[in-house]
Amino acid sequence: MADFDYDLFVIGGGSGGVRASRWAAMTGAKVGLCEEYRYGGTCVIRGCVPKKLMVFAAGFSEAVEDATGFGWKLTGSDFDWPFFIEKKDREIDRLEGVYQANMEKLGVELFRARGVLKDPHTVELSSGQTVTAKHILVATGGAPFMPDVPGAEHAISSNEVFHLERQPKRMLIVGGGYIACEFAGIMNGLGTEVTQFYRGAQILRGFDDEVRGHIAEEMRKKGIALHVGRDLVRIDKTDDGLEVTCTDGSRTTFDCVLYATGRRPATKGLGLEEIGVRLTRNGAIAVDDYSQTSVPSVYAVGDVTDRVNLTPVAIHEGMAFVETVFKANPTPVDHALIPTAVFTQPEIGTIGLTQEAARDRYDIEVYRSTFRPMFHAFAGRDQRMLMKLIVDKASRRVLGVHIVGPAAGEMIQMVGIAVKMGATKEDFDRTMPVHPTAAEELVTMRTAVGGQA
Incomplete structure (x- = not known):
C-alpha cells in the first residue's frame, strides 16, 4: 500500500469539515485541514452566528416600544452600529479561536491556504506545499451568487453586509429567499429604511403558501417596502448614492444595495472535474448516500453538495463520513423531516x-x-x-x-x-x-x- 502524508485531508474549515476532522482525529487517524479564509466557515464567520446576533439587536427596537405598553417609562435611543459591529467581530474572533484550539488539541494539522486537487490522493496548497492523503474530504461550502447586472460591482452580498463601517439609511435588498427576508427584518429593526425587490410572485419559495403570505403581510406591517414581481436592471453610482433602475422603468436612490439572490456550491477552481469528480448541473459535487464522490478516495459534505444546506446537516454529514470511513460503520445521513x-x-x-x-x-x-x-x-x-x-x-x-x-x-x-x-x-x-x-x-x-x- 502506498504511504500517504495523511489518513484524511480536509479542504474547507467550516462546520462540516471541522467536525469531520475532529472526529477522524479522535479515531487515531492522522488528519490535515486547509482553509483559505477563516476557521468556522460561513455559519460562524458570516452566516448563522453573526446574523442571529443582529436579529437579537434588531429586536430591541420593538422591545422598547412594547415596554411602554407594559407601563415602563422609557426614552428612545439610536442604535450604535460601530459599537455593535466591533463587539460582534470580537465574538467571531473568539469563536474562531475555539474552533482552531479544539482541532489543534486533537492533533489536526492546520494550513491557512487554499487547496486544489491534483489527483485522487494529492492536494496542492496555495502556499506551494503539496500533501497526499488516503482520503480527501471536500467541505468548501457555498458562495453568494451575484447576477450579471450593469453596475453590480456597486452592490454587496451577504458576506459584506456584516462588515459595513456605517449603517445605511436607505437600503435595497434584492431577493426573496430566507437570507433576503432575514436581512430585511434585521435592517428594518435597526432603523434603516428598507425596500425589498423579488422578481417572483411571492417571497420564500418552497415554504408553505399560507406561511409565505403571512410573513409578507407582517413584514409590510413593520414598514418594509416589499415589492414582488419586481427586479432591477441596472445600478448607477451618483453623488447622492446608488440609483437603481427597476424593470418597470422607475428609478430610486439608495445608500446600499444588497444582493441576497442565493448561494452556489463553491467548487470552481478546485480541480474536481480534472480528476474525474462528477458535478451536478448547478456545480455541486455529486455524492452517494455515504457522501462518496465518483472518485472513491474523495468525499464531500455540506453545502458544496447542495443536498440540504443547513449547518446541523453539514455537521451530521461530517460525523456520518467518519463513521463510514474510519469506523467501518456505513452510516447514511437521514435528510428527511429536518426542523x-x-x-x-x-x-x-x-x-x-x-x-x-x-x-x-x-x-x-x-x-x-x-x-x-x-x-x-x-x-x-x-x-x-x-x-x-x-x-x-x-x-x-x-x-x-x-x-x-x-x-x-x-x-x-x-x-x-x-x-x-x-x-x-x-x-x-x-x-x-x-x-x-x-x-x-x-x-x-x-x-x-x-x-x-
Whole structure:
C-alpha cells in the first residue's frame, strides 16, 4: 500500500469539515485541514452566528416600544452600529479561536491556504506545499451568487453586509429567499429604511403558501417596502448614492444595495472535474448516500453538495463520513423531516410537508390557528401568530408543522422530535397544554379547516 502524508485531508474549515476532522482525529487517524479564509466557515464567520446576533439587536427596537405598553417609562435611543459591529467581530474572533484550539488539541494539522486537487490522493496548497492523503474530504461550502447586472460591482452580498463601517439609511435588498427576508427584518429593526425587490410572485419559495403570505403581510406591517414581481436592471453610482433602475422603468436612490439572490456550491477552481469528480448541473459535487464522490478516495459534505444546506446537516454529514470511513460503520445521513427556523421578524419554524406538497400525495386535514399572542395583545402591537398542522387522514400522522411568531424556532425543535417519531394528531391532542403560552395552540386545535383547497 502506498504511504500517504495523511489518513484524511480536509479542504474547507467550516462546520462540516471541522467536525469531520475532529472526529477522524479522535479515531487515531492522522488528519490535515486547509482553509483559505477563516476557521468556522460561513455559519460562524458570516452566516448563522453573526446574523442571529443582529436579529437579537434588531429586536430591541420593538422591545422598547412594547415596554411602554407594559407601563415602563422609557426614552428612545439610536442604535450604535460601530459599537455593535466591533463587539460582534470580537465574538467571531473568539469563536474562531475555539474552533482552531479544539482541532489543534486533537492533533489536526492546520494550513491557512487554499487547496486544489491534483489527483485522487494529492492536494496542492496555495502556499506551494503539496500533501497526499488516503482520503480527501471536500467541505468548501457555498458562495453568494451575484447576477450579471450593469453596475453590480456597486452592490454587496451577504458576506459584506456584516462588515459595513456605517449603517445605511436607505437600503435595497434584492431577493426573496430566507437570507433576503432575514436581512430585511434585521435592517428594518435597526432603523434603516428598507425596500425589498423579488422578481417572483411571492417571497420564500418552497415554504408553505399560507406561511409565505403571512410573513409578507407582517413584514409590510413593520414598514418594509416589499415589492414582488419586481427586479432591477441596472445600478448607477451618483453623488447622492446608488440609483437603481427597476424593470418597470422607475428609478430610486439608495445608500446600499444588497444582493441576497442565493448561494452556489463553491467548487470552481478546485480541480474536481480534472480528476474525474462528477458535478451536478448547478456545480455541486455529486455524492452517494455515504457522501462518496465518483472518485472513491474523495468525499464531500455540506453545502458544496447542495443536498440540504443547513449547518446541523453539514455537521451530521461530517460525523456520518467518519463513521463510514474510519469506523467501518456505513452510516447514511437521514435528510428527511429536518426542523428548520427562518429568523425573519416574526420568525418561522417548520418541519415536514407544506400543505401544497402534502395534498398532492395524501388525503389531508389541516388544523390552523391565527391569533395575537398575549404579549403583543397587551402591548398593543398588531402582530398575529400562525400555527398549522398538516395531517394524513388515513394514518392520522402529522405530516407537517408550520409556526410563524415569537420563539417559532425554539418550538419547532421540540415539535420536530414528535414529528420525526411519527406522532399522530391524537398524540398531539393527548398532550397536556402548558398555559398560558402560545405553544399550547399546537395541542389544542381540534377542528380541521379543510386541506384540499
